[in-house]
Amino acid sequence: MIVMDIMLLFPILLGWLAGYFVNYASDVLPLTRRFSQPTCPHCQTPFSWADYFMLRTCRSCGKGRSLRTWLVQILAVASFAYFWLLPSKVLGFWLGAIVLIYFGIITVIDLEHRLILHPTSLFGAVLGLIVGTYVYSHKYSLLVSVGQSLLGGLIGFGIMFLLYQLGTLVARYRARKMQSAGQVDDEEEALGGGDVYLLGVLGLMLGKSLILNTLFLGVLFGGVISLLFIIALLVRRSYSSDALMTFIPYGPYFIITAFYVLFLSFA
Numbered sequence: 001m002i003v004m005d006i007m008l009l010f011p012i013l014l015g016w017l018a019g020y021f022v023n024y025a026s027d028v029l030p031l032t033r034r035f036s037q038p039t040c041p042h043c044q045t046p047f048s049w050a051d052y053f054m055l056r057t058c059r060s061c062g063k064g065r066s067l068r069t070w071l072v073q074i075l076a077v078a079s080f081a082y083f084w085l086l087p088s089k090v091l092g093f094w095l096g097a098i099v100l101i102y103f104g105i106i107t108v109i110d111l112e113h114r115l116i117l118h119p120t121s122l123f124g125a126v127l128g129l130i131v132g133t134y135v136y137s138h139k140y141s142l143l144v145s146v147g148q149s150l151l152g153g154l155i156g157f158g159i160m161f162l163l164y165q166l167g168t169l170v171a172r173y174r175a176r177k178m179q180s181a182g183q184v185d186d187e188e189e190a191l192g193g194g195d196v197y198l199l200g201v202l203g204l205m206l207g208k209s210l211i212l213n214t215l216f217l218g219v220l221f222g223g224v225i226s227l228l229f230i231i232a233l234l235v236r237r238s239y240s241s242d243a244l245m246t247f248i249p250y251g252p253y254f255i256i257t258a259f260y261v262l263f264l265s266f267a
């Protein structure tokens with residue numbers, strides 16, 4: 001028992017470091033698209049690396065670090081400890097850890113900026129091909145596994161691309177209607193273009209056999225939450241027809257669904 005407790009220190013420490021990386025990438029990538037010096041989000045003063053990683057308050061404006069920073073640290077430690085004890089059956093601990101970090105970064109950036117960045121999608125495509133091939137290599141030959149992964153990526157990307165085109169048509173129709181009604185077009189997108197790349201990445205990870213389920217579950221999950229949101233607005237009588245067109249960030253729902261499939265459903 002004592003040996004196990006000491007062994008748990010390792011994933012806890014690793015999880016804390018992973019939390020640093022998720023926070024750091026989420027802080028700098030949306031602003032500079034590269035691994036730059038972190039700055040205070042309130043006054044833009046650069047943090048010293050020591051202050052940044054000690055999670056100190058900003059020396060210039062005195063504002064504390066964001067709630068997200070702390071949440072990410074805690075969640076990273078908890079999930080690393082959990083998956084150390086019960087690793088994903090298909091990924092194992094180490095590949096699972098990399099996927100967790102990747103999911104963490106794109107989820108935080110998507111929630112905070114409604115953005116799926118091209119550099120993270122590019123990295124995700126490489127990671128996705130490795131993950132997808134590895135997942136299927138338990139059952140098939142290497143060549144078939146690569147094929148499964150690539151086909152999954154193509155299906156995920158293709159379906160989202162069609163949905164995105166459809167959404168663009170609807171948005172254009174709506175813009176014309178709003179203009180003729182004398183309103184200013186608010187340029188809302190029902191489905192973000194970044195989701196097309198995200199589903200390509202998730203398709204590569206999950207492969208041909210699993211991407212359709214994930215897509216379906218993600219849309220269903222996002223739809224149910226949106227419906228609850230609309231019902232809440234109706235109850236509070238603050239519903240307007242525009243609420244229906246409010247941007248739904250589908251990305252996090254797809255990521256949660258993919259997380260479930262890769263980490264929990266095979267357990």
Ligand SMILES: [Zn+2]
Nearest residue numbers: 040043058061
């Ligand atoms: Zn500051």
